[in-house]
Amino acid sequence: MASEVAALSIAGLRKGFSGHLGIGRRTAVDGVDLSIRQGEIFGLLGPNGAGKTTTIKMVLGLLRPDEGEIRMFGMPSSDRAARARLGYLPENPYFYDYLTAREFLDFYARLQGVSSADRGPLVDRTLERVGLAGRADTALRKFSKGMTQRLGLAQAIQHEPDLVILDEPMSGLDPQGRREVRDLILELRDSGKTVFFSSHILQDAEMICDRVGILKAGRLISSGLLDELVSDTVRWFEVMVAGTLPAGVESEREAGRENEHLVRVPDVEALRELLDLVHAGEGQVVSVWPRRDTLEDLFLAQTLGDKPGA
Amino acid sequence: MLERHPSALSSIVAIGLNTFREAIRDRVLYLLLVFALIIIGVSRLLSLLTVGDEEKIIKDVGLAAISLFGVLTAVFVGVSLVFKEIERRTVYTLLAQPVARSHFLAGKFVGLFSVLLLNVVLMSTALFSLLAIRGESPWPLLPAVFLIAVELVVVTAFALLFSSLTNPVLSSVWTFAVYVAGHLSWSLLLLKDKVPEGIARWVCTGLYWLLPNFTRLNLKSHVVHGLELPDGYIGLAALYGLGYGVVVVALACWAFSRKEFL
Numbered sequence: 001m002a003s004e005v006a007a008l009s010i011a012g013l014r015k016g017f018s019g020h021l022g023i024g025r026r027t028a029v030d031g032v033d034l035s036i037r038q039g040e041i042f043g044l045l046g047p048n049g050a051g052k053t054t055t056i057k058m059v060l061g062l063l064r065p066d067e068g069e070i071r072m073f074g075m076p077s078s079d080r081a082a083r084a085r086l087g088y089l090p091e092n093p094y095f096y097d098y099l100t101a102r103e104f105l106d107f108y109a110r111l112q113g114v115s116s117a118d119r120g121p122l123v124d125r126t127l128e129r130v131g132l133a134g135r136a137d138t139a140l141r142k143f144s145k146g147m148t149q150r151l152g153l154a155q156a157i158q159h160e161p162d163l164v165i166l167d168e169p170m171s172g173l174d175p176q177g178r179r180e181v182r183d184l185i186l187e188l189r190d191s192g193k194t195v196f197f198s199s200h201i202l203q204d205a206e207m208i209c210d211r212v213g214i215l216k217a218g219r220l221i222s223s224g225l226l227d228e229l230v231s232d233t234v235r236w237f238e239v240m241v242a243g244t245l246p247a248g249v250e251s252e253r254e255a256g257r258e259n260e261h262l263v264r265v266p267d268v269e270a271l272r273e274l275l276d277l278v279h280a281g282e283g284q285v286v287s288v289w290p291r292r293d294t295l296e297d298l299f300l301a302q303t304l305g306d307k308p309g310a
Numbered sequence: 311m312l313e314r315h316p317s318a319l320s321s322i323v324a325i326g327l328n329t330f331r332e333a334i335r336d337r338v339l340y341l342l343l344v345f346a347l348i349i350i351g352v353s354r355l356l357s358l359l360t361v362g363d364e365e366k367i368i369k370d371v372g373l374a375a376i377s378l379f380g381v382l383t384a385v386f387v388g389v390s391l392v393f394k395e396i397e398r399r400t401v402y403t404l405l406a407q408p409v410a411r412s413h414f415l416a417g418k419f420v421g422l423f424s425v426l427l428l429n430v431v432l433m434s435t436a437l438f439s440l441l442a443i444r445g446e447s448p449w450p451l452l453p454a455v456f457l458i459a460v461e462l463v464v465v466t467a468f469a470l471l472f473s474s475l476t477n478p479v480l481s482s483v484w485t486f487a488v489y490v491a492g493h494l495s496w497s498l499l500l501l502k503d504k505v506p507e508g509i510a511r512w513v514c515t516g517l518y519w520l521l522p523n524f525t526r527l528n529l530k531s532h533v534v535h536g537l538e539l540p541d542g543y544i545g546l547a548a549l550y551g552l553g554y555g556v557v558v559v560a561l562a563c564w565a566f567s568r569k570e571f572l
Contacts, residue, residue, distance in 0.1 A: 017572070060406045062571040080408040084315040088406035094398045096328070098335040110324035111407040113316040155403060165406075 005074040007163045007194035008036040008059065013068035015054055015218075028054040030218035032068070036196050038162070041189050043205035044198040045295075046215035047303055052198035053091060055215070056167050060088060072163060084113065087156035091168040091198075093148060097141035101132055101151055104140060105158060112159035126158040131180070146177040153184060157193075164188055166197035170204050182208050206230070206295040214302050222302050230293050237271045239263045239278075240286040246277040260286060315408030322417040325409070329421020333387050334428075342386065343429060346379035350436045365446050366534050372437035373451065373530045377458045379433065380426055381465050381489050388422045388469035389481035392566075402571065412563040419470050419559055426462045430455065450536070453544050454529040460551035461527040465489055467558035474566045491517075492524035527551050 013032040016025045029051040036042045046052050057063040059070055061078050072082035095104055105123040114122055127133045130150040135143070143151065149169070156164055166185070170178045178201070185195050185208055199205050205212060206226065213223035222229065238252070241261045245251060251261035265271045271288065278285050316324070333339055353371035354364070392415070395401040404414060434455050438448035468488045472481035495518055502514035526547050532539055 057402075057571065060402070062402060062405060064570060080315050080410070083406065083408040086406060088403060090399055090402045093403070095400060095403075096332065098332055099328075103331075107324060107328050108403075108407070111316060111321060111404065111409055113320075113408065152403070 005038070006035045006071070007038045007040075007073060008034070008077075008196060009069075009071045010034040010055070010059070011069045013055065013058060013070065014066045015051075015058060015063060016066055028218050029058070029065075032215070032218070032220045034213060034220065034223065036163075036194060037211075038194050039189065039192055040210040041185060041195045041208055042197070043209035043212040044196065044215060045200065045202065045205055045212055045299060046198075047200060050215040050303075051218040052215055053167055054218075056165060056198060059165065060086075084159075085162040087159065087161035087164040089149075089152045089156040089164075089166045089169055091171055093152035095140050095148065095151065097139065100137045100139055101127060101143075102136040104151065105154055108155040109158060114159060122158060126154045129157075130154045130184075145172055146174065149173060149177065149181070153181065157184075157188065161193070163194045163196065166195065168199055169197055170199060170201050178204060202294070202296045202299055212295070214299060216303050222298070226295070229298055230295055234290040235293055236267075236291050237265050238289040238291055239265060239271065239274055240289075241278055241283045242286050243283040244281065245283060246274075246281040249274065249277060318410070318413050321409045321413040322420055325404070325414055325417025326420035326424065329391060329418050330424050332391070333422060333425040336387055338386050339383060339425065339429075342379050342383050343432065346375050346429075346433050347436050349375040349379075350433060350440065354440070365441070365444065368440060368444075369437075369451060369534045370530065372433075372440070373454055373458070373534070376430055376433045376437065376455065377461065377530070380430055380458060380462045381486075383426055383429055384422070384462060384465045384469045385482050385485050385489075387425065388466055389473045389485055390478040391418055391422060392470060392473040393476075393478050393481065396571065399571075405571075411567045411569075415470065415474065415563050415566050416559065419466060419562075422470070423463060423466050426466060427459060430459050430462070451533050453539075454533040457527040457529050457544065457547055457551070460548050460555075461524055463555035464492070464522050464524075464527075464551055464558065467555040467562065471558055471562035471565065474562050474569065488522065489524070492522040493528070495521045495523050496525055522554050523550075 011033050013029055014027070015029040016027045018025055032051070032055060034042075034044075044052050044055065054063060058065045058068075059072075059077055070077040072079075073085060075082040077083075099107065102123055105126055106119055109119045109122055124133070124136075127136050130153055132147065132150055132154065135147065140148070140151070149172075153166075153169070156166070169181050169185070173181065182204055185197070188195050189208075189210075209226050211223070211225050212229065213220050215221070239262070241249075241251075241263055242259060245261050245263070249263060252264040263274060265274050275285060275288075350372045353368045353375075356367060356371055358364075392401075395404070401414075405411065434451075438451070441448040441451075465485065465488075469481065469485045472484045475481075476484070498514045498518040498521075502511050502518070505511055505514065527550075529539070529544075531537070
């Protein structure tokens, strides 16, 4: 069955770069294995310099791997038939400032093999889809960063590719822009597309990813379903207490407001004891916040060596 | 799912058209073009300052302006075309499309050469009109204009090659150096006879054959002075220039196909 073929499979991928004047060699990607299933949203996460963009560039053929194999829908990634099923948005895109949005999308539609009869309606639909219909004839030099990002997304999705690769798609966007990109990614997944994106904005990844992989120093140190990686059980409670803390209770740290303390307790039993003590004393409970492991906890644990929930 | 990708020709045409659009929206092009037209326009004034046939001076200056400003356009507009795509990373999204790298480069070549051809046509029209107004037939100049266009194929190919390999400043210097060296390549044969036997002679002979011989494509003095040309000369010269251009474009494609985009 076609659906059993991975949208993107990467095996034993390695890439190194020579140092200044050819002295020394830095490994950017070190034996990465990945398999992205059709129809899922996969987030490739990692701190700056972890090898995310290098991995994506090798998938696109912009860099040659030192070792390893990359296949798209079972075909070598360099195959033009495979490329025809791909859409790509680079990080901080910049496009031809002498073109208008309509000219730009028409140019890309030509390269995507769209017939001249279909191009006009397709471009109009795409501009509408990304909210740029009113700016169709505006020169790109007048576009804001958010508009350029939306136009970049437009060229990546207008030919209905099966696999959409987005490199830091939320980078530099305001909250509304991030939300629009998130919605668009979910919309792509709902229409059966596969989305592979890199990000260092963990909240966004947590909201939309089916699976994530975490890269650190070129190695894939964790990969799996988000639900499996991030536990849904409550790991600890954070209690905000105003006034004087009962004797023997230590605050985790001073809260933002004056005379408020953040107390951390490990379970429900300890929480009940704390609430009783505060109630009996002179303090007042302001809030109780059950904390679960987040992707951020996992990410920090994996990349910095912290333990989640510790 | 739409499993379609464009034909090689359609990719080349699309990229060529975009390159053409980029170049004709570049102010440098208009600056050069206007300057060239002014030179052609005032060539009559130059003829008043010199002794000799007015028409011949107008033809000489006009053809020289077409050639020189064509080359300057190739150098100043052409050398940054590929470099800008790399520097601004627009090449990333282009090469992510089902487009071969060689098609990308061929499209760039087609686009730039189309601009140069348009320039040559505009400048020639100005020169021919000037001659026609003075009651002189401009058509004998056509073979020279044709071979100027062939010369520009070679210069464009070099601009593309250097633009794929290095930055615009170095590309300009190298492209212009090849243009000048190509016009003076005959002097390498003279030099060969003056240097001692050995490596120096080999170098002179090697460079003479390696560099484009633009003297072969220069018919300006022939058409201005009405000199006879051997039978089939224009065809052979055009074949030489176009063949040379194809080899340099192929070399540029090879260099570009090995390029890594860091």
